[in-house]
Structures are given as C-alpha cells and as structure tokens.
Amino acid sequence: GESVGLHLPTLSVQEGDNSIINCAYSNSASDYFIWYKQESGKGPQFIIDIRSNMDKRQGQRVTVLLNKTVKHLSLQIAATQPGDSAVYFCAESTPFYNQGGKLIFGQGTELSVKP
Amino acid sequence: NAGVTQTPKFQVLKTGQSMTLQCAQDMNHNSMYWYRQDPGMGLRLIYYSASEGTTDKGEVPNGYNVSRLNKREFSLRLESAAPSQTSVYFCASSDRDRGLEKLFFGSGTQLSVL
Numbered sequence: 752g753e754s755v756g757l758h759l760p761t762l763s764v765q766e767g768d769n770s771i772i773n774c775a776y777s778n779s780a781s782d783y784f785i786w787y788k789q790e791s792g793k794g795p796q797f798i799i800d801i802r803s804n805m806d807k808r809q810g811q812r813v814t815v816l817l818n819k820t821v822k823h824l825s826l827q828i829a830a831t832q833p834g835d836s837a838v839y840f841c842a843e844s845t846p847f848y849n850q851g852g853k854l855i856f857g858q859g860t861e862l863s864v865k866p
Numbered sequence: 867n868a869g870v871t872q873t874p875k876f877q878v879l880k881t882g883q884s885m886t887l888q889c890a891q892d893m894n895h896n897s898m899y900w901y902r903q904d905p906g907m908g909l910r911l912i913y914y915s916a917s918e919g920t921t922d923k924g925e926v927p928n929g930y931n932v933s934r935l936n937k938r939e940f941s942l943r944l945e946s947a948a949p950s951q952t953s954v955y956f957c958a959s960s961d962r963d964r965g966l967e968k969l970f971f972g973s974g975t976q977l978s979v980l
Binding site: 783 | 901908909910911956958967
C-alpha cells in the first residue's frame with residue numbers, strides 16, 4: 752500500500768527561528784494534503800491543507816509547500832514559539848472515487864522549541 | 867460548540883473484557899472515523915462511516931466492531947479485549963462527501979488492556 756513518511760522524527764529549534772518540517776508521500780494519485788498539530792494528551796488539530804493544483808498555501812505564521820515532482824510536502828512555521836512545541840503529522844488523501852478518499856497519516860515529527 | 871466528544875477518557879480492561887467507546891459530534895458532519903494511535907505508528911484507521919447507516923473497514927479493523935447509531939454518534943466496540951489493543955483511540959468527523967476532507971478530532975481515549 753501507499754505510505755506517507757517524514758524525513759526527520761525530531762526537530763529542535765530556538766524560539767524565534769523558523770521551523771521546517773518535511774514529509775514524503777508515495778501515492779502519485781493523492782490530491783489533497785493536510786498538516787495536523789498534536790499537543791501532549793490532546794487530539795490532532797488542523798493547521799493547514801493544500802490541494803494538488805496548488806504548490807503553496809499560506810496561513811497565519813505557517814506555509815505549506817507541495818512539490819509534486821518529487822512527492823514532497825513541507826510545513827514552514829515562522830518565528831517559532833514555545834507554544835508550537837508538539838508533534839506534527841502530515842496526511843494525504845486520494846480522490847473519493849479511488850480508495851475512498853481516506854486520510855493516510857505519516858508517523859509524525861516532534862518539534863521542540865527552546866526558549 | 868463541543869465539536870467531537872469522546873467518552874471515556876481513560877479505561878483499563880482485563881484481557882477478554884468487552885467495552886464500547888462512545889463518540890458524538892455536533893457539527894452535522896456526514897462522515898465519522900475511528901483511529902488508533904500507537905507510538906511511532908502515527909494514526910491508523912480502524913473503521914469509518916461515510917454516512918448514517920453505512921460503515922466500512924479501515925486499515926486495522928480486526929478485533930473491533932462499530933455502530934453508526936445516528937448522524938451524530940459513532941461507537942467502537944471491543945468484544946474481547948487483547949493487550950495488542952492497548953492504544954489511544956481517536957474519533958473524528960468530516961464533511962468529506964462535500965469535498966471537505968479536513969477531519970475534526972476528539973480528545974482521545976487512552977485504553978490499557980492488561
């Protein structure tokens with residue numbers, strides 16, 4: 752089956768620096784990608800999503816970049832804050848008519864922000 | 867607005883015992899899901915329900931059953947719990963059938979099977 756994976760399992764950054772979390776996906780049919788943040792003891796929270804007809808999307812302090820040529824997804828967090836410390840998951844979805852459009856999650860990257 | 871509510875938050879079972887995890891959403895979503903989360907494994911889909919009255923197996927359905935009681939509620943049942951089912955369970959919902967795949971998650975149920 753297809754899988755979604757992360758290049759780095761842990762990332763430690765200094766407060767105020769920018770963070771980049773990477774994700775590789777292998778299903779070329781995936782057309783929707785999403786990032787979630789999960790704080791300890793809580794459920795995953797939506798951060799930002801992007802469809803395959805786009806290569807960049809920006810939110811508040813976050814940017815998602817999609818490179819379909821190399822099947823790579825990244826999440827950039829600007830001016831990282833201690834409150835950004837969490838595990839970040841990427842997920843992919845195929846179109847509804849193919850495999851039911853279910854979200855497949857990667858293993859996660861733990862982001863640690865040093866004050 | 868409560869979103870997705872799961873009960874209980876914590877549960878300890880002995881091998882062979884049964885239990886039902888409850889989930890309810892108040893966002894009028896058609897689709898609901900049960901995931902389990904294990905260390906280093908990410909979130910794995912157990913079962914999902916695309917709409918009221920339908921359920922389908924996900925990636926890891928063995929040992930579980932589900933019931934979509936109505937549009938709001940989707941329960942997960944362990945008939946005979948096994949230590950391998952020790953995990954954190956998350957319920958989620960979405961409006962996938964309207965092209966909105968974003969999942970909203972509950973806060974999780976931490977289950978230990980001894």
